Every structure is written in C-alpha cells, then in structure tokens.
Amino acid sequence: MRTYFNDLPKTALGASYWIFAVYLVLPLALMMAMSFKDANFIAFPIGNWTLSWYGKVVQDKQFLEASLYSIGIALATTVSATIIGVWIALLVSAENIWGKAVIFALACLPAVVPGLINAISMRIFIRAVDIPTGTFAIILAHTVHAVPFVVIMVLTRLRSMPANLVDAARDLGADPFIAFLRVTIPYLMPALFGGMIFCVLTSIDDFVRTFFLGGYQPTLPMLIFAKVQGGMSPEINAMATIVLVVTTAVGVYAEHITRRSRS
C-alpha cells in the first residue's frame, strides 16, 4: 500500500503522458485510416478498404505540380536562408563588429512576429517596391522566416568551437577563406544540416505567407486548402498522409544524422 502511495505521483504523471500521446496520435491515425476508405465521404465505419485514393493522388497532375512547386520553393528558401543565416551568425560572433546586438535582434525578429502580420507587411512591402506576387515573393517571405532559426543554430555551434582551430589552420598556411572552408564549415556541419532540414520543413508547411504572397500557381498547402473548400474526401486524406509520411521521414533521418555526428 505504502509504495503504491509513494509511486502515485509518478503513476499519475505516466498515465497523463500516455493520454496526451494518444491525443497527439489519434487524429493523425484517424486521418490516415480514412485515406483507405472505399467511399467518397468521410465517416465511420470504414467498411471496405482500398488503395485507390492513393492511385488517384499519384496520378493527379495538380497534386504533382503543387508538390514540385513546393519542393522548389523549399530548396530555394533553404539555400538563401542558409547563406544569409551563416553570414549573420559569423558577423554576430566576430570580435570587432560594431552593433552586434542590433544585428542579432533584427535577424531574430521574424521568428517572434506573428505569421499573419509578417505576411501582410511583406505584401505591402512588395507592392511598394514593385515586386509581383508569385514565386520570388514567396521565397523572400519564407527566407525571412527561416533565417533566425539558422542563425541561432549556427551561432550555438560556433560558440562551442575552440578559437584555436581557425588559428591552427591559419598557422598551417590557410588564408582566411580556406580556413573558413576547410575548418569552420566542417565544424558547423551538424548545425547547418539541422538548419537546412528546418528550412525545408517550415517552407513546405507554410500557408499564411504563401497565401498572401503567392500568385496563381498553388503550393501544396494551398492546393489542399482549395480542395478542402470543395468538401472533405478520402483523396485529401491520402494527400495529407503522403505529406505527413515524407516530412516525418525527413525529420527522423535528420535527427538520426545529427545525433550520429555529435557522438
């Protein structure tokens, strides 16, 4: 009895964790289950199971085009956000730079500004400077949003880097650029990799910024949103399931790689 009471808080914690976990997973599981339903409406019971919705989705030209478009935007965002993020992190960590705190604060601002505000202000901005809505504007907005995360990840790694490493490279004949390329970049690799995966995932996931800045061509979230407007169907569930599986796989793989390179 006694031990039972002593263990009670722990048991309660454990139990509430599992309730929470079920709450997390159940909606996803339901969504995935419905994608296999052999009927064009969503309701229990599932009745007959089918893979036909997946067959339909992978042949859906709209879906494939939207996927490619999203991936293209994600890659462009990743490249530009990584370059800008690393550059800002180096500036902030350099010794003799004036106004470091200001640079850092400005770079991080987009991470705390609500997405909607960010989107509206960007919309006003591109109108003011005559950039048309569309691909370039979307990439611009996604990049602004992703940069702070790259900066923080790279900066954290940079702070743990022994100052002597670059000195040693310079001592052995490397000019500043070679030392950066052959010592600093490899050292930053885990942070760069993590930051890039983050950029890809947030860009693919982004709806609000894309909605305000996009042109006629839909990205994946915009396409799914448009389809939902026309009524839910297992086809949408199949699309969402594909997106979920792919992004989870990318996330797990990234986690695996960073963990391995740390040990």
Place this chain on the structure above:
Amino acid sequence: MQPVVHFKNVNKSYGALTAVDDLDLAIAPGQFVTLLGPSGCGKSTTLRMLGGFDSPTTGEIYLEGKPISHLPPNKRNVNIVFQDYALFPHLTVGRNIAFGLELKGMGSAAIHRRVGELLALVSLEDHAERMPAQLSGGQRQRVALMRALAPDPNVLLLDEPLSALDAKLRQQMQIELKSIQKKTGKTFIFVTHDQEEALTMSDVIVVMNKGRIEQMGGPDELYARPRSRFVANFIGQSNFLEGTVASVSDGIAAVEWRGNLVRADVNGTSPIPGDHVTVALRPEAVFCLSRKPEDRPSLKARIDQRVFKGAHTSLTVMLDNGSALVAQIDPVALSHIEGDDVWVGWRDSDAVLLAK
C-alpha cells in the same frame, strides 16, 4: 651567427596594460629555447606575435633577418603547437598532419610518405586513420607536434603543450620533445611556467617577469648565477642574506650581515664598500658539521627543524645572529636532531650577489 628570431624593442599593450615591455631577444638557430615565467608575464603574447596572431604595438620582429610584423600567420615559416592541441576534429590523424602539406601544394604521394615518416617518429604509424577523439592525451600531443613539424618550419613554437598531461606522461614527453628537437635540428621556442620543465629541456632559458626579460642563459648558469631575487626564487629555492659590502677583492665581496662577515661572489656586479646588497645562497650549498671546521669559515647554529624529503633532508637552522637558514643535507652524514648545535658555512663562490 645570424639569429633565426630577433625581437627588436617589441612592445605590446592592451589598452593601459603592457603585456610585453621593450622586449629585445635574439635566438640562435637550432636551439631549444624556453620562455619561463609566472602566468600573465607575457609569454603567450610573445609567441602569438611571432606566430602572427598579434602584432607588436611598437618594435619589429625579424625571422632569419627579414621583418615579419606585416605578414599574416599563413605567410610565416613558423608553426605553433597549441596548449589544447587544436586538432581538427573532423579529420583523421593522417589528414590533420597532411593539412599544412596540402596547402603547400605537395603531391599526394609525397604527402603520404611524409605523414608516414612523421608518425613513425612518434610511434603512431598504425593510428593514421583514427579520429582525434579516439586518441589519448599523450597521443594527441604527439599528433599536434607532428602536424606543426610537417610543413618543415624554421621555428617551432610550443605554448605550454605539456600542461594538460599528468606528471608521469609529462616527464616522458619532456624527454621525447628534447630528442625530437635534437633529431630535427630545428629551433624550438617553448613556453612554460614550470621551472623544472625548463631546466630539463632547454639549451637557453629566458626568464620573464611582468613583460620583461629578467635573465637569459643556460639552465646551469641561471641556477648557479641568478642575477635577481626573482630568478633565484623562481628557479629552485634560495636563502637571501641582506647586508652591507665591507670590502671587495678578486671577485669576492665580504658582506657585513647581522654582525657576521660573510663572503660571496660578486656575480658580475661591481659593488663598492657601503652598498646595501642581497646575497643568494642555495640550500644545497650550505654545509652542516657537528664540529667547527679548522680550514674554512663557519657560523654556529642550532637546528630548528629537520624534515625528511627522501633523497635529502631539509634543515632549518637558527644562527646566533637571529636569522634562519635553510640547508639541504645528506641524512646519513648528519644525524643531529632539533635543538642540537651545528656549524654551518658555504664556499665563497656558491653564494652570489644579486643585482636587484
């Protein structure tokens, strides 16, 4: 011979703090030179200026006769072994050592050969494919040394490279370092705050204090002929006798010390009668006898403390004039204990006058 490294009136200030103060230092090629001094005396700053990581506030540094202050680190033919080794964590041992060779544009076959030779020099031939994290402290130390030697620098700089090792390994590495220096014939400039390390390895010791050179010379010379109280205390131990010069003849000064007349080598100074001076006297130069010797001067004393130290025994004796002296004796030769009377003395040439 032209010095391989020459600091000419080099100053380095950080704001109001003077880290290196009017340093004038010429180093002959092929020597093992040690910069010795307490923490914060400017040793690392001196080394970093030579490596190109700091520039002198005023003055100029010459490497083989050419001024180098304006050159970046990668354009100087000197290499550093850093205190924490600074091995590149993402490269294997072999690639770490090859780093400087690749940047010199050496062909891959030649690099392979040279890396093999260097690893053989420290018996790490079969570790070329290991990562630095898989090595022990001593092995990392050796790899860092070989990486710095690989590009064949004129001068190798070592900033307290042994301080992270345990005592046993440190002694072993001291011997290894010295033998590598002899084998390669290169100039080593070694920084340490450990006087024993300096005495063990150096051809020349440069004792530094507060950014200045206190004294420079061979280990035996510095030990036997310290010029200042700082050196006499920093290298080994000393008794200090403060008195007034009574007379000087043949390089030996007679010093009036608390009512006794003691004799000491003038040690390069030119004292005149009446000068207030300090005499330094090593504990092992002090003899203790149970009877007053006929043939040499001695003073009567009483043993205050007897401490067994293994190979020798340390005696603190109280003289009739009220001052204490520390003597280091052979425990077998003198069995007297606390409270016993003894006669103490020293050879004239073993006591030295200090310049300051």
